[in-house]
Amino acid sequence: xxxxxxxxxxxxxxxxxxxxxxxxxxxxxxxxxxxxxxxxxxxxxxxxxxxxxxxxxxxxxxxxx
Numbered sequence: 271x272x273x274x275x276x277x278x279x280x281x282x283x284x285x286x287x288x289x290x291x292x293x294x295x296x297x298x299x300x301x302x303x304x305x306x307x308x309x310x311x312x313x314x315x316x317x318x319x320x321x322x323x324x325x326x327x328x329x330x331x332x333x334x335x
Contacts, residue, residue: 274301274319290317 276297278290294317298308305323 271320271322274321275316276319277316286315290315293317294319 274297276290276293278286278293290312294310294312298310298319301308301319301321305321307322309320311318311320
């Protein structure tokens with residue numbers, strides 16, 4: 271099963287978890303448009319998003335400036 275990892279910004283310590291949840295939700299929503307199932311597993315400082323589908327490739331992550 272393919273996986274995408276999303277990390278929280280290390281620059282913001284106060285809203286780090288909120289930022290991680292927002293980023294993971296955005297990526298999972300994008301993947302749900304192409305995939306049958308999506309599973310988000312949160313760990314300390316990152317989230318792993320597992321997805322299922324035939325030949326599905328994750329969308330490129332937008333880079334914050």
